[in-house]
Amino acid sequence: MAKAILYDATKCTACRACQVACKQWNELPAEVTINRGTYENPPDLSPHTWIKIKFIELEKEGKLDWLFARQACMHCTDAACVEVCPTGALSYHELGFVQYEKDKCCGCGYCAEFCPFGVPKLESGKITGVGVMDKCVFCIDRVTNGLEPACVKTCPTGALTFGDRDDLAAEGRARVEALKADGFSNAYLYGDEELGGLHVLYVLADRPSVYGLPEEPEFPALASVRDNIFRPFAWITWGVVAVGLALNVVVARARQLRGKEES
Amino acid sequence: MTPRLTEHWHAAQLTPNHPWLIELQPQPIAELGEELARDKGIRSGDIVEVSTARGSIQAVAIVTKRFRRLRIGTKEVDHVGIPWHWGYTGLSKGISPNGSSGNILTPHVGDANTTIPEYKTFLCNVRRI
Numbered sequence: 521m522a523k524a525i526l527y528d529a530t531k532c533t534a535c536r537a538c539q540v541a542c543k544q545w546n547e548l549p550a551e552v553t554i555n556r557g558t559y560e561n562p563p564d565l566s567p568h569t570w571i572k573i574k575f576i577e578l579e580k581e582g583k584l585d586w587l588f589a590r591q592a593c594m595h596c597t598d599a600a601c602v603e604v605c606p607t608g609a610l611s612y613h614e615l616g617f618v619q620y621e622k623d624k625c626c627g628c629g630y631c632a633e634f635c636p637f638g639v640p641k642l643e644s645g646k647i648t649g650v651g652v653m654d655k656c657v658f659c660i661d662r663v664t665n666g667l668e669p670a671c672v673k674t675c676p677t678g679a680l681t682f683g684d685r686d687d688l689a690a691e692g693r694a695r696v697e698a699l700k701a702d703g704f705s706n707a708y709l710y711g712d713e714e715l716g717g718l719h720v721l722y723v724l725a726d727r728p729s730v731y732g733l734p735e736e737p738e739f740p741a742l743a744s745v746r747d748n749i750f751r752p753f754a755w756i757t758w759g760v761v762a763v764g765l766a767l768n769v770v771v772a773r774a775r776q777l778r779g780k781e782e783s
Numbered sequence: 784m785t786p787r788l789t790e791h792w793h794a795a796q797l798t799p800n801h802p803w804l805i806e807l808q809p810q811p812i813a814e815l816g817e818e819l820a821r822d823k824g825i826r827s828g829d830i831v832e833v834s835t836a837r838g839s840i841q842a843v844a845i846v847t848k849r850f851r852r853l854r855i856g857t858k859e860v861d862h863v864g865i866p867w868h869w870g871y872t873g874l875s876k877g878i879s880p881n882g883s884s885g886n887i888l889t890p891h892v893g894d895a896n897t898t899i900p901e902y903k904t905f906l907c908n909v910r911r912i
Contacts, residue, residue, distance in 0.1 A: 557827025
C-alpha cells in the first residue's frame, strides 16, 4: 500500500517546525546563515537541509497574500533520479517513496541534473569538488516502524498529514473542492497526476506556478536513454561478442580436426 | 513596534544558543513597508540603524508588503517592526557591537492601571548605513 504526505498549503503558517524536526530526527547540522532581507532561510535545500519552507508575498487585485510552500523531495512514481542513478543508490521502496542508500552514492550528480524539482543537492568534496548527494528519505526508519515522518509528527497546524496515498488523494480532492466553493477558483491538488503521481500531495489555493512549482513537470527524455538505448545496446554488443566467440570455437575446432586428418 | 518571531522566545536568553533556530532567524531584523523604504532609500537586506531617544541598534531591513502606510486622521504614519530576540549573549548577538537588543530602544514607562510596561509602540527613526 503506497504511503504519502499531504501538505495543505492553506493551513501552513510557516512556523518551520518541520525544518527543525527534520534536522533533529535525521541528525543534520545547522547551516551558518545570514538574513538576506527575508524570513526564508537557509537560502536553498542542501545536503544538510532536506526540507524548507518558501515564503511568497503576492499582491493580487489590491489584496495581499502571504503564501508558503514546502520544498522537499516529492517522491515521484516516475522518478528521473531513480532512472539515471548508475549505482542503484536511489530506488523505489515498496511503500511508494524514493529510498536512498547513501553508501552506494558515487557522487556523479545525475540525479541533481535530472530532477524536475531541483531537490537532490551534492556536498562539495574538499579534493574533487564533488561529494555525495543527500535528500529527504521519507524518514524510512520511522515509516517502516509504523510512525509518521518527523515533519508530519511536529506540524502544529495539521498542514502535514501522513497516510495511505489513496485516502490522502481523496481527502486532498475534497479539500480542493471546498476551497473552490470558498472562492479560490484556481485551487489545485498538485501531485495527483504529475509524474505518475507524487507521494507528496499539495493542496494549493492557486496555480502551482504561483507557489514556484513547475506547472507540468516532465520526465526528462534524456533520463530514459540509459535504460532504453544504452542497456539494450550493451546486451546486443555482449550477444554479438558471444556469437563471435562461439563461431570462433567452431571454426578453430573444424580446422584443428581437418589438420589432424591431413597429417 | 516590537513583535516576536516564532523561532525565538522572548528576550532570547535560550533560543539564540541553538544552532538550528539561529539558522532560521540568524540576525536582528527591522521590517518596514514599501512606502517608507522608498522614501528612505532602503532595500531588503540593507543594514539599517533604528534609533529612539533612548538609544540605537543596527538590524537587517526587510522591506515587505505586509507593512502599510497608515492614515490616522489627517496624518500619515509608517511603522517599523523590531523583534525582541537579540542581545549580548548567544550564537548570534546581532550587528551592533553592544548587541542589537530591542530593549535598548524601548522607553521605561509603565501604565499604572494595567501594570503593563509601555514596550510595544514608540517613536523611532530609521536610516540606511
